[in-house]
Amino acid sequence: MSDGMAAFQQPETERAVGSLRPVAHRNYWIAVGLLIQLAGAAAPVAVLYRRAKSEDLLQHVTGLTVKLVWHQAVHDPRGRSLIIAGTALFVLGSMVLARPFVKHVLTLVLAVPLAALVFVAVLGVLALIVVILGLILWAFGDSLGNANWGSGSGSGKKKKPDGGAAEGS
Numbered sequence: 001m002s003d004g005m006a007a008f009q010q011p012e013t014e015r016a017v018g019s020l021r022p023v024a025h026r027n028y029w030i031a032v033g034l035l036i037q038l039a040g041a042a043a044p045v046a047v048l049y050r051r052a053k054s055e056d057l058l059q060h061v062t063g064l065t066v067k068l069v070w071h072q073a074v075h076d077p078r079g080r081s082l083i084i085a086g087t088a089l090f091v092l093g094s095m096v097l098a099r100p101f102v103k104h105v106l107t108l109v110l111a112v113p114l115a116a117l118v119f120v121a122v123l124g125v126l127a128l129i130v131v132i133l134g135l136i137l138w139a140f141g142d143s144l145g146n147a148n149w150g151s152g153s154g155s156g157k158k159k160k161p162d163g164g165a166a167e168g169s
Helices: 026-054 063-075 078-101 105-145
Strands: 157-159 163-168
Touching: 026 078, 063 078, 078 105
Parallel strands: none
Antiparallel strands: 157 163
16 A cells, blocks of 8 residues: 555456446447447338339328238238348347446346337337328318318419409409
8 A cells, every 4th residue: 555546446346247347439339329220220111112112102192001011011021021130130229329328238138129129119100100190181181171261361363153263352
């Protein structure tokens, strides 16, 4: 104890079994994890978009179209493998992203992937709900678009009784 600093420095104690060392550059882990997650999330979207585009279904989007594209993508072996690979890539990105914040190996290899899978499932359900609500609002807007809702602020032309347009104010 001849050195005054020796009393304040703590020696490296043995780590508990299964604990992880701190990472040196936390920001690199976060950036790489987010990029891997983005690539993993883009794979299923690309599969569905390519399937819809190849069958020229993007012009007439309905609830049946969404169901048809999803059903065909899941039952196509190539589409299914790309969706599974995208999900696995997303889970791997989640593990890389969580690495700087996790202190135990079991948390990193069990809890983080499970949480990522639950997130993907919830995100998929929310995406379907948004699509269905969008289609309902779109259909509702089309049915209401034909109704005359008062004077409005249209083009300034009023219809004549014979169907033609006359100059308005």
